[in-house]
Amino acid sequence: MAFALKKRGPSDFERASDGSMTLIEHIRELRNRLFRASLGILGGLIAGFWLADPVFFLLKRPYCRLPGTTDALGHCQNLLALAPTTAFLMKLKLALWLGLIIGGPIWLYQLWAFIAPGLHRSERKWAYVFVAIAAPLFAAGGVLAYFVVDKGLGFLMDAGVGGLSNQFEVTAYIAFVTNMILLFGVAFEFPLILLMLNFTGVASARRLLSWWRVVIFVSFAFAAIATPDPGPFGMTLLASALSLLYFVAVGVAFLNDKRRGRGREMYAGIPDDEVSPLDLSAEPVGASGRVESASPIGAPEPIEAPAPIERRYDDMT
Structure with a gap:
């Protein structure tokens, strides 16, 4: 059946x-x-x-x-x-x-x-890779922030005026801790931006490495402005972690460039603003050959007179 x-x-x-x-x-x-x-x-x-x-x-x-x-x-x-x-x-x-x-x-x-x-198939593949990297990085940033919160609170208490109780209001304290965790977690996603620039071909590993001074300065400036803890401990730790992640991302970018064969192109070692070499040697110019005169063009053939209208069509039309 x-x-x-x-x-x-x-x-x-x-x-x-x-x-x-x-x-x-x-x-x-x-x-x-x-x-x-x-x-x-x-x-x-x-x-x-x-x-x-x-x-x-x-x-x-x-x-x-x-x-x-x-x-x-x-x-x-x-x-x-x-x-x-x-x-x-x-x-x-x-x-x-x-x-x-x-x-x-x-x-x-x-x-x-x-x-x-x-999305295309390749775009979906890279999305899986970046999401798989982003989640552990965010978790690592949150764990690091959790272990440095007490250092920041200790600095704030020691640097402030004396004679105050250490008992905090619960809403302000929980907001301080969660903001630190969220900030560190988001900041740890910074290497993904560099890897996206490299994997998409926007910037090579050598170009990323040439930004190291700017990246370190921006890391410390960002940590000083965005960290809820104004003490030097949390700011220095966050900036140092961002700088370390930057160099790790540059190392991964070098491996990706080596895998794709970047840097071995014909003009890879030549700067963009370098003038190309020119051959300025003079070559003697000899006399040109004799030019033959052109032959005259014949007269056009006469055009036949048009046929009458009734004889322009064949049997099919």
């Missing part, structure tokens, strides 16, 4: 790639993607609401490492809440951040599934 198999049509990804999907179908797909992404964030928000307390105590540890914040038994003192709703709003804010992180794979996939059909 033979069963007829139903022929499966092209998927939504294939239809979006070849341009056969209409505008209304694109809008409908965007609506579905946003709805699924919202469900992922909502699920992460519910999970983050239960994880908000452990995360809060984790963010509180740098404060507990400061001098004068623990009692005789080693218990860390509590942070101040200046309003009745501060504790609930802080837990809700932490839950929202955790929801974005926990639901990140879902809403990032929905965003990528909507954008990917408009």
Whole structure:
């Protein structure tokens, strides 16, 4: 007994790639993607609401490492809440951040599934590579910021006026810590910009290396302006990390240039503003040969008189 198999049509990804999907179908797909992404964030928000307390105590540890914040038994003192709703709003804010992180794979996939059909195969491949590098770099920057927060707080307390209590307001303290983590995480994405310039052929590794003075100066200036901690420790550590990542990115760029054979072209070692060599040796010019006169042009042949109208057409027309 033979069963007829139903022929499966092209998927939504294939239809979006070849341009056969209409505008209304694109809008409908965007609506579905946003709805699924919202469900992922909502699920992460519910999970983050239960994880908000452990995360809060984790963010509180740098404060507990400061001098004068623990009692005789080693218990860390509590942070101040200046309003009745501060504790609930802080837990809700932490839950929202955790929801974005926990639901990140879902809403990032929905965003990528909507954008990917408009990219070429090579562009999608490089997008996978850069995303795989960006996530660990951001995490490394956040971890580094977490371990230097107490150093920055210690400097602020020592450099300020004396006679003040070390008990902080909870909203200001959590904002300070999260801003440090976010800033360090975003700053650690700087090498990806250099690698994009190199992999797309905009700048070679030698040109990137020639910028080292400017990059180091900009790194220290950026760290001094953007760091919430005005102390020298956090600024120097962030600038040093950015400079180190810059040289690592330049090393990867050299490997990429070597793999692609850049620098071995015909004019690779010649500067762009160098004048090309010219052959200025004089050559003797001899007398030219005799030029023969042109033969006369004959008279044109007479043109036949046009035939009458009734005899211009054949039997077919």
